Amino acid sequence: MEDIRGISRRSVLRTVAAVGLVPAAGTGTAAAAAGPTAFPQPATVRRRPAPGRVPSVLEQVLDVRYAEVGVPGYGRVVVRAYNGGFPGPTLRVRAGDTLLLTHVNGLPPNPAGGMRAGRMPHRPNSFNLHTHGMHVSPAGHADNVLREFAPRAAAGDPEPRYTSAVHVPADHPAGTYWYHPHLHGSTAEQLAGGMAGVIVVEGDVDEVPEVRAAADVVVCVNELKLRDGRVPPFTSGAWTAGVPSVFTVNGAVNPVLALRPGEVQRWRLVGATAFTALKLQLGGPEGVLTMHRIAQDGVTLPAPVPARTVELVMGNRVDVLVRGGAPGRYELRAERVPQPLLTVEVAGEPVVPPMGLPRALPPGRPFLDEREVTGPDREVLFHLDPGVFPQPFPDAFRVLGTHPTPPADPGGDLRRDPAYGLYDPDHVNHVLPLGRTERWTVRTGETSPGFNHPFHLHTNQFMVTHRNGVRLEPPVWHDTVGLAGGTPGESVTFLVRYEDFTGRAIAHCHHLHHEDLGMMQTVRYTAP
Numbered sequence: 001m002e003d004i005r006g007i008s009r010r011s012v013l014r015t016v017a018a019v020g021l022v023p024a025a026g027t028g029t030a031a032a033a034a035g036p037t038a039f040p041q042p043a044t045v046r047r048r049p050a051p052g053r054v055p056s057v058l059e060q061v062l063d064v065r066y067a068e069v070g071v072p073g074y075g076r077v078v079v080r081a082y083n084g085g086f087p088g089p090t091l092r093v094r095a096g097d098t099l100l101l102t103h104v105n106g107l108p109p110n111p112a113g114g115m116r117a118g119r120m121p122h123r124p125n126s127f128n129l130h131t132h133g134m135h136v137s138p139a140g141h142a143d144n145v146l147r148e149f150a151p152r153a154a155a156g157d158p159e160p161r162y163t164s165a166v167h168v169p170a171d172h173p174a175g176t177y178w179y180h181p182h183l184h185g186s187t188a189e190q191l192a193g194g195m196a197g198v199i200v201v202e203g204d205v206d207e208v209p210e211v212r213a214a215a216d217v218v219v220c221v222n223e224l225k226l227r228d229g230r231v232p233p234f235t236s237g238a239w240t241a242g243v244p245s246v247f248t249v250n251g252a253v254n255p256v257l258a259l260r261p262g263e264v265q266r267w268r269l270v271g272a273t274a275f276t277a278l279k280l281q282l283g284g285p286e287g288v289l290t291m292h293r294i295a296q297d298g299v300t301l302p303a304p305v306p307a308r309t310v311e312l313v314m315g316n317r318v319d320v321l322v323r324g325g326a327p328g329r330y331e332l333r334a335e336r337v338p339q340p341l342l343t344v345e346v347a348g349e350p351v352v353p354p355m356g357l358p359r360a361l362p363p364g365r366p367f368l369d370e371r372e373v374t375g376p377d378r379e380v381l382f383h384l385d386p387g388v389f390p391q392p393f394p395d396a397f398r399v400l401g402t403h404p405t406p407p408a409d410p411g412g413d414l415r416r417d418p419a420y421g422l423y424d425p426d427h428v429n430h431v432l433p434l435g436r437t438e439r440w441t442v443r444t445g446e447t448s449p450g451f452n453h454p455f456h457l458h459t460n461q462f463m464v465t466h467r468n469g470v471r472l473e474p475p476v477w478h479d480t481v482g483l484a485g486g487t488p489g490e491s492v493t494f495l496v497r498y499e500d501f502t503g504r505a506i507a508h509c510h511h512l513h514h515e516d517l518g519m520m521q522t523v524r525y526t527a528p
């Protein structure tokens with residue numbers, strides 16, 4: 001077994017070395033190279049070992065400015081980027097550590113006037129930090145998406161620097177998370193240029209022998225919107241109309257990953273996308289390669305779940321184990337996306353005997369008990385509601401609140417109408433006391449099956465118990481869950497316990513164009 005593990009790990013390390021993986025902090029992303037032996041990986045920054053000192057820290061500068069990046073098939077493009085490329089560096093920590101990040105805003109001053117605050121796109125050169133999916137404080141200098149890292153006010157001014165200190169609790173689940181800017185009004189435009197990176201919390205699941213033996217591969221899917229070599233400015237509600245999405249994996253278009261027959265790799269699939277829900281399948285002329293799901297949204301499942309398709313909606317992470325089968329070329333494709341996301345070339349000396357798959361896993365979180373649920377169920381309905389705003393944003397969105405009924409006063413202040421709950425940063429839609437376990441049902445009012453409004457709650461992971469009224473056995477922890485349109489549209493029921501952290505946070509649609517137009521609510525976690 002030791003031999004097999006050594007061989008497989010070496011083979012992948014070799015492919016990584018071939019494209020010049022840069023392990024040092026402060027560097028950009030490894031060059032996007034395509035070829036049968038070169039699968040790109042983002043630069044990786046590891047926690048600084050601190051013997052005798054708790055917590056260990058990971059310090060990293062995230063420098064944001066315009067960068068010229070090569071995208072195969074699209075030439076050179078200019079995007080707002082972390083450290084000169086995309087995705088940003090992968091940050092590897094352990095539970096108990098602290099992430100100390102310095103954010104440099106090297107973008108030009110925000111355009112004057114024009115954009116209105118509130119529920120409209122605005123401040124495209126301001127950003128902040130969201131550690132998506134992590135159970136960390138939403139307040140202060142941690143995962144606080146209400147902060148603004150503004151650019152310099154005038155061209156000659158020095159570039160402003162900001163700091164984040166995110167403490168990862170000692171009992172945080174080990175798994176795959178990600179970071180991205182989350183300033184309301186500019187999130188979509190920034191994600192559409194690739195501003196996203198992966199956070200890995202190392203821990204128990206990595207020590208499962210079959211997982212430890214597998215090469216650890218980040219598969220970060222970005223979704224770019226490019227016109228004339230740039231991300232078009234977000235100036236109208238029809239911003240993305242007619243602008244096709246360009247999907248990249250670790251910054252490359254359809255990179256090739258080498259896998260030997262019988263070799264098992266662990267892929268950390270990261271849906272760092274803003275607009276498109278991906279239903280993934282891995283296949284080719286030789287058949288379908290099964291993806292064995294071992295974690296959803298950073299939380300390890302009780303046992304691997306073999307799957308022919310994997311749903312990766314905007315914001316989701318799914319960790320899978322994949323074992324090389326018959327030699328040949330296999331493509332990871334998403335439904336309705338013309339181009340493969342990546343190509344797997346199964347070739348080379350078979351691993352004999354084939355590497356194993358684990359039978360059981362250390363579950364990332366214990367399940368909640370439905371008998372602990374208190375209070376009435378909370379309901380959220382995501383619904384596109386044309387005509388909420390005048391031109392140029394006629395297609396803004398409503399989050400319907402606790403009761404999906406028409407507003408009592410259609411001419412009144414819809415922001416304050418509990419039935420409608422249009423995003424208002426000064427209005428708290430849900431007060432959530434720590435220690436309480438509640439049940440939420442979220443649904444979409446869309447009838448088009450191509451329409452997906454993924455629901456994302458900050459700060460606390462939630463345990464999905466039902467989809468479309470059908471109980472899931474076992475339930476699955478998520479931080480983001482897809483809601484595809486249809487007749488009727490999908491619904492999801494989950495339990496959530498508010499734990500550890502007080503402060504303001506948000507719940508919103510992770511179609512980030514929708515979010516920027518107001519498909520969002522404020523939650524406040526309060527002391528019991």
Ligand SMILES: [Cu+2]
Pocket residue numbers: 382452453454509510511514515519
């Ligand atoms: Cu949406």
